[in-house]
Amino acid sequence: MIPPHQRVRGRVGMRGRFDSRRRRGHPSARKKEEDSLSPKDSRREFTLVETVEALAKRPVTIETLLTDDNLSKCHQQEQSPLFKLPAELRTLIFEYTALPFNDPNHEYDEKEYYYRPEHTARHMISTSVLLICRRAWLEASHLPMIQADHCFWLPEDGRRPKHLNSLRLREGARLDRFIRTLTINSRKNLDHIQIFGQMYWLEGSLYLGLPLLLGSFGACPKRLTITIRHSDWWHWEMGLPLELKDAWIQKILNWQALPRLREICVEFETLESHMSELRPILDKLRGKFAKNERLDHFGDRVFVELAPSPPERTWSGSTELGRWKHALYADLEKLDYRIVTLVWTVRPAGSKDAEEHIEMDGDCASMTHISGPELPVLSIDRPSKEDVGSTLSQMDALATEQKIAEWREQGSLLKFASVVAQERPRNATREASSWREECNV
Known part of the structure; x- marks a missing residue:
C-alpha cells in the first residue's frame, strides 16, 4: 500500500505533466518554443535580398530603362572589346543573340494542323547575353520581349502544339493569363501577337473578347496578325467552295481601344487549286476596305489604309492533316499552299498632337x-x-x-x-x- 503523502505527490506530478502537454498547443507556448529555437533549427534563413528589403521596406529590383542615370550607376566595361564598338553595332549583335530559334527537342510533326514553314518546332530565345553585366542588361533587356513570337491557337486545344497541353489551360485562358501577368515594361515592349483562328471563332468571338482584353490591360501590341489556315475555312474537309463573312474584318478595322496598334495583317491560306475561289474574296475585301476612317480614343481621325500589293508566298505540306487521311487528297503526294496577306496600316491624321499620340506607347501600359x-x-x-x-x-x-x-x-x-x-x-x-x-x- 502506497503511503498517503506519496499518493498526493504522484497525483500532482501526473497533473503537472498533463498540464504541460496541454499548454504546448497554446499560442504563447508555441511562441516561446519558436523563440528558443536556434538558427539551425529554424525552417530557413533570410537571404541577403530579403534582409535588405526588410530594412529598406521596399522591393529590391534591377533597372531596365537605358537612361543616363541608370547607366552611370554601373560599370562602363571600357576594357571589353564589345563595348568599344559603336552603339549601332552592339545593338545588331544583341538583336542577333536574342532571335528566336527552333528547339531541337520539340520538333513538330508535319502532319499536325499547326505545322507550317515558320513553325516547324517550338520557338525558344536565349537570354544569356543579359547575364554578361549590368550594362548589357540595360542595353538589351527589352529585345527578348520585342523579338519573341507570341502565338495563340484559338479556340480549340487540338490545333495547338502539344507541349502547351502540359499547362492544362485552354488557349483562351492562356492568352488571358499572358496578358494579365505582363509587367509594365513587357507591355511597352510587346511588339507582335499572332492568332491562328478558325473561321467560326473569328466571325463569332474575335471582336468581342480580344480588343477588350488587350485594351483594358494596356497590353496592346504594335502589330496584330490573324492567320486563316486551309483547315480553318468553313467545310474545308468536304471540299466546298470558300466563303467569308467580312463583318469581323470591319470590326477589327474600327477598333478604338487599342491605341498602340499600327499594323493589322490578315493571312489567307488555301490550296493552289482553290485560288480561283480566293481571288474574288480578296478583290472584294480590297475594294471595300481600301481605306477606312474612324475616330480613335483621343477623338482624332484615324486612317486605316490597305497596302496596294499584298505579299504572297507558297509552301508544300503533307496530305494528312491532323494525322487523318482525307479522301479528297488520296491521289496527291503533297498539298501545295498559297498564302496571301492583306496589310492595313493605322495612320493618325487631322490632329496637331498626332505625333505625340504615336509616342505615347508607354502611357497605355502605365494606366494599368x-x-x-x-x-x-x-x-x-x-x-x-x-x-x-x-x-x-x-x-x-x-x-x-x-x-x-x-x-x-x-x-x-x-x-x-x-x-x-x-x-x-x-x-x-x-x-x-x-x-x-x-x-x-
Whole structure:
C-alpha cells in the first residue's frame, strides 16, 4: 500500500505533466518554443535580398530603362572589346543573340494542323547575353520581349502544339493569363501577337473578347496578325467552295481601344487549286476596305489604309492533316499552299498632337498597373454579352484606380495633380486630397 503523502505527490506530478502537454498547443507556448529555437533549427534563413528589403521596406529590383542615370550607376566595361564598338553595332549583335530559334527537342510533326514553314518546332530565345553585366542588361533587356513570337491557337486545344497541353489551360485562358501577368515594361515592349483562328471563332468571338482584353490591360501590341489556315475555312474537309463573312474584318478595322496598334495583317491560306475561289474574296475585301476612317480614343481621325500589293508566298505540306487521311487528297503526294496577306496600316491624321499620340506607347501600359484591381476573367473562347457589359462598365474605374496606384508608388504628386486637373477622372479629387494629406503638402 502506497503511503498517503506519496499518493498526493504522484497525483500532482501526473497533473503537472498533463498540464504541460496541454499548454504546448497554446499560442504563447508555441511562441516561446519558436523563440528558443536556434538558427539551425529554424525552417530557413533570410537571404541577403530579403534582409535588405526588410530594412529598406521596399522591393529590391534591377533597372531596365537605358537612361543616363541608370547607366552611370554601373560599370562602363571600357576594357571589353564589345563595348568599344559603336552603339549601332552592339545593338545588331544583341538583336542577333536574342532571335528566336527552333528547339531541337520539340520538333513538330508535319502532319499536325499547326505545322507550317515558320513553325516547324517550338520557338525558344536565349537570354544569356543579359547575364554578361549590368550594362548589357540595360542595353538589351527589352529585345527578348520585342523579338519573341507570341502565338495563340484559338479556340480549340487540338490545333495547338502539344507541349502547351502540359499547362492544362485552354488557349483562351492562356492568352488571358499572358496578358494579365505582363509587367509594365513587357507591355511597352510587346511588339507582335499572332492568332491562328478558325473561321467560326473569328466571325463569332474575335471582336468581342480580344480588343477588350488587350485594351483594358494596356497590353496592346504594335502589330496584330490573324492567320486563316486551309483547315480553318468553313467545310474545308468536304471540299466546298470558300466563303467569308467580312463583318469581323470591319470590326477589327474600327477598333478604338487599342491605341498602340499600327499594323493589322490578315493571312489567307488555301490550296493552289482553290485560288480561283480566293481571288474574288480578296478583290472584294480590297475594294471595300481600301481605306477606312474612324475616330480613335483621343477623338482624332484615324486612317486605316490597305497596302496596294499584298505579299504572297507558297509552301508544300503533307496530305494528312491532323494525322487523318482525307479522301479528297488520296491521289496527291503533297498539298501545295498559297498564302496571301492583306496589310492595313493605322495612320493618325487631322490632329496637331498626332505625333505625340504615336509616342505615347508607354502611357497605355502605365494606366494599368499589375498591382491594381483586376477585371473578372473574360472567356476569350465564347464571351457572353453579360461578361462584356459588366467588364466595360468597370474599365473607367479600373484605369483611374490603377493610375492612382502607380503614381502613389512613384511618389509623383505633380504628375497626379496635373492629370487630375485635365482629365477629372472618377473619384480623382478625393484621391488627390487624401494623397496630399499623406505627403503633408
